[in-house]
Amino acid sequence: MRSGIVKSMTVMTTVAMLAVGLAGCGGGSSASSSDKGRVYFLNHKSEVADQYHQLAKDFTKKTGIKVDIVTAATNTLDQTTQSELAKKDAPTILSIGMDNFPKFKKYLLPIQDTDVYKLLDKNGKEYSMKDGNDSFTFPFAAEYYGIIYNKKIINEYGTKPYAVVKSVDEIKDYATLKKVITSIQEHKDDLGLQGAVTTPSVDASDEHRFVSHMSRIPLFYEYQDSNTTFKPELKGTYLKNYKDLFDLEVASSPSNPKTASNKTYDDCVAEFSQGQVAFFPEGVWAYPLIRNNKVADEDMGMLPYWMGIPGEEKMGPASVYDASWAINKKTSKANQEASLKFIKWMVTSEEGKETLSHKMSFSVPFSAFNDKYQPNNVLTLSARAYEKQGKPLVRSFNLPSTQWGDNLANALLEYTQGTKDWDNVEHSYIDGWQKDWKQVKQTTGALPTATKLH
Structure with missing residues (x-):
């Protein structure tokens, strides 16, 4: 669990990363207005990358908010995160685990006052990574x-x-x-x-x-x-x-x-x-x-x-409860809000709950995931x-x-x-x-x- 506990059987173990832009894809809006912000999600779970892409496509279609996803290759999350954060259009959602939290904490937005944080269940809130009174991560898989x-x-x-x-x-x-x-x-x-x-x-x-x-x-x-x-x-x-x-x-x-x-x-x-x-x-x-x-x-x-x-x-x-999402505090407020909206949609919509629990096989520590939505x-x-x-x-x-x-x-x-x-x-x-x-x-x-x- 060096940069996330899951490793997978995938050809991506031999490449640095796979980037797929989803704007305008499959009926999604290619003209999402800038005031809606954009989502750029740096994912580390390559075995469920396809499912994330489908969720992003559905979310873009419903909201007009552009979503891009990059999946880091096995054992490269730290390097990929560091590299991507140095870019002008850096990720707005980061994949954070216990092991890389200290390294990237300075980039993370405190999220304890957000609506999404309030949707976490008791264990989710307990295992959100903290520093003092601030919480920084949304655990999404027990x-x-x-x-x-x-x-x-x-x-x-x-x-x-x-x-x-x-x-x-x-x-x-x-x-x-x-x-x-x-x-x-x-x-x-x-x-x-x-x-x-x-x-x-x-x-x-x-x-x-x-x-x-x-x-x-x-x-x-x-x-x-x-x-x-x-x-x-x-x-x-x-x-x-x-x-x-x-x-x-x-x-x-x-x-x-x-x-x-x-x-x-x-x-x-x-x-x-x-x-x-x-x-x-x-x-x-x-x-x-x-x-x-x-x-x-x-x-x-x-x-x-x-x-x-x-x-x-x-x-x-x-x-x-290591696999977690976090928001980049250095991105624009519009991008932060768009990213929180995407996460909220994933953990409350029928499409999101069905995909995370049944298609990705995650036990998700959010309150909306009752017995019906277990892997x-x-x-x-x-x-x-x-x-x-x-x-x-x-x-x-x-x-x-x-x-x-x-x-x-x-x-x-x-x-x-x-x-x-x-x-x-x-x-x-x-x-x-x-x-x-x-x-x-x-x-x-x-x-x-x-x-x-x-």
Whole structure:
């Protein structure tokens, strides 16, 4: 989640960005008057770019307000945002996440007094990114991540004489999960599998699973020990648990550790979606990429991101309200109003609600999204079910920088390939954390506000 938690299977991983102007497109008004302002939306979710374009087209047709959309390629949001903000006609709506909020906060309009902010539900308002009394972002997707599983494979495994569980329902903690993964890997040929877990490639397209998702699990529990939501220095208390799970994935995947980085995120998705492995550590956003392949909806579920940390069995998967819209305060008042009008239309109109919830599969934290407008995403339903069982979701907290993530990914790659040891990973995580937050403070003049977690 370096610049937004979702990464996708797309040819845009090889290009800088895709820009599509929508004025006058498909019946839209090409003569929208300047006093109406214009909307220029910098999107970072390439897997739903087509749906955004259709919404923009419909909005232009209804209002006469011109809408342009640019979609940043995977792993380029920070660079693209910086580049686009330097232009005369800069984006009016920015895609902001926890990790790039400190960097771009100076460009953002406080939005707590807007009509759109008032439409956020309780969680949406709570997770709007703040500085003091000001709120700056509209979260538009509550997302969840953990360990996705193929129920059919595990239940078939459960019929074997060597099985350590009879069904996935018996996997209730990391100790059991580890035994199941190890056993499936040992008997993969008999089960017709290539491995137990998807390849941890740590390729540039796949590294987010380990530096943006998995890294936040030990962070949450260290924060929980200190009852805080932020620390500029870490002890790395639970990195040994991270290592245990990472080692398990490396040893139980279809790939040789020394060449695992040759696989891309697309390859890892394919391993799971084609039924070649039983487990896939990832988030609900992967559902559109998995479905309609060889894993039926009824066979998909999500386990929490267990790694042997005391008390983790009482928690559910991890949650994140990272994907957010923000308004550029440096654009004209007319453009700001047009942009707010576009966002309001997306979260209140039938077209917008239907598209965001059902076509994009977002769980949207705005009050207009009742039970009718929840995503048809079995992984979201699986993750949310833990809350109904009384198990709180693990919270996701800010990471310091893209550079911190890149350095951690490089250290993991070197560890996987056997060229450096685990101490180098811990150094990147702990020392890099302190160094990069210090740099953030020097650059922005502020750090995330530390409040009590409980």
